[in-house]
Amino acid sequence: xxxxxxxxxxxxxxxxxxxxxxxxxxxxxxxxxxxxxxxxxxxxxxxxxxxxxxxxxxxxxxxxxxxxxxxxxxxxxxxxxxxxxxxxxxxxxxxxxxxxxxxxxxxxxxxxxxxxxxxxxxxxxx
Numbered sequence: 001x002x003x004x005x006x007x008x009x010x011x012x013x014x015x016x017x018x019x020x021x022x023x024x025x026x027x028x029x030x031x032x033x034x035x036x037x038x039x040x041x042x043x044x045x046x047x048x049x050x051x052x053x054x055x056x057x058x059x060x061x062x063x064x065x066x067x068x069x070x071x072x073x074x075x076x077x078x079x080x081x082x083x084x085x086x087x088x089x090x091x092x093x094x095x096x097x098x099x100x101x102x103x104x105x106x107x108x109x110x111x112x113x114x115x116x117x118x119x120x121x122x123x124x125x126x
Contacts, residue, residue, distance in 0.1 A: 002079045002105050007072045010103075010110070011081065015066050017059045023052050027109045035099065035115045042115070062087040062095065079103045085117060096120070 013021040026032075032051050037043025045051045059065065065087035073080040080102050087095045099117030103110055 002074050004072055007079055007081060011069045019052055019055050022055060023048060025110050027106055027111045030110055031112050033114045035117045062089050064088055077105045
């Protein structure tokens with residue numbers, strides 16, 4: 001069963017940007033789908049080592065990345081975290097997006113994590 005306490009601990013780990021702390025919440029065979037990337041699903045990261053490296057690289061590029069969590073929704077071994085992500089990229093890109101993560105847990109650890117966020121565009125289109 002997924003709890004509010006577990007989700008708060010995961011959120012705190014991500015906001016610490018301590019990759020070892022974050023990775024302690026993932027199964028060895030976890031899959032993480034990033035919001036951005038070359039695939040229709042964003043970018044697929046498979047396995048703890050690959051996820052670890054991607055997060056390490058991300059926090060080098062966006063060292064102040066943080067998530068302000070607004071709500072957690074629970075359904076059995078799944079949870080949704082609704083948040084706003086903020087930060088400043090080394091390339092000058094400013095992050096300020098609303099989004100959510102859809103989690104699936106196995107044995108109390110993150111087995112699947114799928115991230116979505118709204119993209120702010122400055123063009124008038126749907």
